[in-house]
Amino acid sequence: MTIWIIEDQCDGCKRCQQACPYESIEVTDGVARVTDRCTSCGACVAACKKEAIGSDITPRQVPDFSDHTGIWVFAEQTDGHLANVGLELLGKARELSVHLNEDVSAVLIGKNVAGLCDTLAEHGAHNIYLVEDDLLEQYRTIAYTDVMQALVKEYKPGILLIGATALGRDLAPRVSRRVGAGLTADCTELSIDPDERILWQTRPAFGGNVMATIANRYSRPQMTTVRPGVMEKKTVTEGVANIIRFKPRLNEADIRTRVLEIVKEKKSVTDITEAGVIVAGGRGVGDKKGFDMLQKLADLLGGALACTRLIVEQGIMPQHAQVGQTGKTVRPEIFIACGISGAIQHRAGMMGSRYVIAINNDPKAPIFQVANWGIVGDVNDIVPEMIKQLSNGGTL
Amino acid sequence: MNIVVLVKQVPNTTKVKLDPGTGNLIREGLEGIVNPDDLHAIEAAVRIKEENGAKVTAVSMGPPQAVDALTQAIGMGADQAILLCDRAFAGADTWATSLTLSRAIEKIGEYDLIFCGHQAIDGDTAQIGSQVADWLDIAQATYVKEIETISDREIIVKRRLENGFERVSCQLPALLTVIKDLNEPRFAHVERLITACTQKAPIQIWNAADIGVSTCEVGLEGSNTHVIKTFTPNFKRQNEILEGSKEEVVAKLFERLKKSDTTLAHIF
Numbered sequence: 001m002t003i004w005i006i007e008d009q010c011d012g013c014k015r016c017q018q019a020c021p022y023e024s025i026e027v028t029d030g031v032a033r034v035t036d037r038c039t040s041c042g043a044c045v046a047a048c049k050k051e052a053i054g055s056d057i058t059p060r061q062v063p064d065f066s067d068h069t070g071i072w073v074f075a076e077q078t079d080g081h082l083a084n085v086g087l088e089l090l091g092k093a094r095e096l097s098v099h100l101n102e103d104v105s106a107v108l109i110g111k112n113v114a115g116l117c118d119t120l121a122e123h124g125a126h127n128i129y130l131v132e133d134d135l136l137e138q139y140r141t142i143a144y145t146d147v148m149q150a151l152v153k154e155y156k157p158g159i160l161l162i163g164a165t166a167l168g169r170d171l172a173p174r175v176s177r178r179v180g181a182g183l184t185a186d187c188t189e190l191s192i193d194p195d196e197r198i199l200w201q202t203r204p205a206f207g208g209n210v211m212a213t214i215a216n217r218y219s220r221p222q223m224t225t226v227r228p229g230v231m232e233k234k235t236v237t238e239g240v241a242n243i244i245r246f247k248p249r250l251n252e253a254d255i256r257t258r259v260l261e262i263v264k265e266k267k268s269v270t271d272i273t274e275a276g277v278i279v280a281g282g283r284g285v286g287d288k289k290g291f292d293m294l295q296k297l298a299d300l301l302g303g304a305l306a307c308t309r310l311i312v313e314q315g316i317m318p319q320h321a322q323v324g325q326t327g328k329t330v331r332p333e334i335f336i337a338c339g340i341s342g343a344i345q346h347r348a349g350m351m352g353s354r355y356v357i358a359i360n361n362d363p364k365a366p367i368f369q370v371a372n373w374g375i376v377g378d379v380n381d382i383v384p385e386m387i388k389q390l391s392n393g394g395t396l
Numbered sequence: 397m398n399i400v401v402l403v404k405q406v407p408n409t410t411k412v413k414l415d416p417g418t419g420n421l422i423r424e425g426l427e428g429i430v431n432p433d434d435l436h437a438i439e440a441a442v443r444i445k446e447e448n449g450a451k452v453t454a455v456s457m458g459p460p461q462a463v464d465a466l467t468q469a470i471g472m473g474a475d476q477a478i479l480l481c482d483r484a485f486a487g488a489d490t491w492a493t494s495l496t497l498s499r500a501i502e503k504i505g506e507y508d509l510i511f512c513g514h515q516a517i518d519g520d521t522a523q524i525g526s527q528v529a530d531w532l533d534i535a536q537a538t539y540v541k542e543i544e545t546i547s548d549r550e551i552i553v554k555r556r557l558e559n560g561f562e563r564v565s566c567q568l569p570a571l572l573t574v575i576k577d578l579n580e581p582r583f584a585h586v587e588r589l590i591t592a593c594t595q596k597a598p599i600q601i602w603n604a605a606d607i608g609v610s611t612c613e614v615g616l617e618g619s620n621t622h623v624i625k626t627f628t629p630n631f632k633r634q635n636e637i638l639e640g641s642k643e644e645v646v647a648k649l650f651e652r653l654k655k656s657d658t659t660l661a662h663i664f
Contacts, residue, residue, distance in 0.1 A: 370635075
């Protein structure tokens with residue numbers, strides 16, 4: 001797109017020069033001239049009284065993407081183990097496919113991973129793009145990106161879903177840039193707009209205070225990452241998939257990273273944003289002893305201990321355990337609020353939790369408004385009882 | 397060695413205001429802070445400068461007041477800073493933002509390392525680093541929690557994974573996105589801050605023409621994704637108060653959790 005001066009009509013009035021935000025118009029010998037600083041913004045076109053500025057700037061049009069069809073799911077695997085999130089996304093993809101009447105495909109990349117195809121088929125993949133190569137034994141960003149780019153170019157999917165794991169969040173943006181597609185991060189809801197037949201991607205914004213629905217009209221595939229545990233796994237009855245083997249052209253020299261060592265650490269759930277269960281304490285818990293009790297409950301549930309800002313300020317718990325506007329935003333399956341009144345700043349950090357349980361001796365505490373189930377009572381009575389019943393239950 | 401650090405100014409507020417037309421955040425009038433992860437990126441760059449010798453350039457895209465974030469970067473030890481500031485950049489998604497940043501880095505010219513924070517607290521996308529690396533066609537390492545060694549040709553880092561970490565060798569030039577475990581950011585040096593606030597401050601402001609992009613490539617217009625609506629979710633839940641003795645209420649609670657559709661129902 002360019003801007004040009006129709007010299008016969010230009011009277012050298014300099015209006016365009018004044019209108020240009022980029023100092024890209026010079027007026028010499030009574031005629032304007034556009035320099036290479038021009039960004040085609042069009043500000044000068046509107047300023048000219050003599051219609052002496054030509055431009056071919058056209059409003060943005062939605063391209064025809066009818067050749068891009070199918071919903072793809074990146075099936076993440078490490079050491080031959082599929083990540084759950086890939087199966088969860090297949091479940092969602094099958095649901096979306098009903099509205100689009102298109103196939104669901106899994107993309108499986110690695111070395112000697114063909115054995116995982118059955119599981120993908122059982123969870124809803126109609127097709128599996130299977131890419132095996134010695135160079136793909138370990139995940140490396142550029143190698144995987146090259147493979148994804150080649151697949152997208154060859155088979156033209158309409159939608160591509162990737163799990164928001166450490167691997168997925170490394171890969172997805174790189175793939176999106178490479179294939180020229182927009183990418184929406186960490187969606188919690190996906191649906192198909194019935195009129196435009198495009199993917200509506202909904203995600204929390206600004207600490208979960210607002211939900212934003214995002215569309216990707218101008219590029220394909222419509223790419224989205226989804227955090228683990230947000231969608232549900234489903235199994236399908238037919239469970240047989242069409243396997244398409246794809247041989248990428250890969251060079252070790254192009255990949256530019258080498259994995260020297262992978263060190264597995266015993267998982268201690270200190271990062272509260274990754275915990276499935278959070279036991280959080282506030283003013284009503286009292287002191288360190290009270291938090292030791294909450295820790296015991298968290299341990300029994302395989303969860304993490306968190307707290308409100310006040311508790312951090314009192315030095316009872318470290319800052320990284322703080323939930324809220326000035327702490328962390330968490331979205332666990334289960335959030336147990338113990339002795340927390342539920343100020344808006346705290347609620348902002350935990351409202352995205354799947355189930356909220358509130359225990360507080362003040363029945364008017366605002367935390368109850370956002371709880372699924374509430375228990376009015378003293379934390380020091382209720383929590384020990386929870387520990388007792390969990391220990392007796394024998395399920396752990 | 398030349399190091400570029402990408403810095404974002406983010407709103408520090410409990411009040412969220414959105415533009416009803418575009419659905420984007422209205423940033424005017426909000427107090428800005430340097431995105432927390434980016435402080436670790438600045439610190440990493442400055443430590444390399446101190447140990448190995450390097451020129452550190454901080455780059456930010458944002459409204460005029462985002463210059464404050466760059467002032468802080470200089471206060472912490474960056475040598476110079478560039479603010480990418482143009483109305484045409486406004487409303488950008490990560491595609492358009494990463495393009496803008498990449499063009500600026502290309503204009504800066506020589507670089508061996510690019511540091512950025514893992515993610516920003518306002519958008520939480522964690523996309524910019526990987527996208528910039530791909531625009532520039534260089535190696536990347538995300539979730540960097542430790543830098544082991546740096547030579548002229550490679551950097552060896554530890555990357556945090558879900559269940560541990562991996563040690564990766566990355567060819568230079570490379571882009572690293574860093575997490576909080578990497579270091580403890582220093583406070584800005586007061587004298588450096590004062591210098592950074594003067595007329596002679598080594599801060600340049602570049603617009604779309606300066607980096608050679610057309611306005612339709614950047615900002616809202618150049619974006620691939622667009623917000624089509626925003627809404628306040630209804631956070632109210634059923635708020636069922638369980639009643640009875642403590643044994644009864646806990647039993648009732650566990651029963652409801654067991655029957656719920658939570659993926660963790662089996663625990664109870």
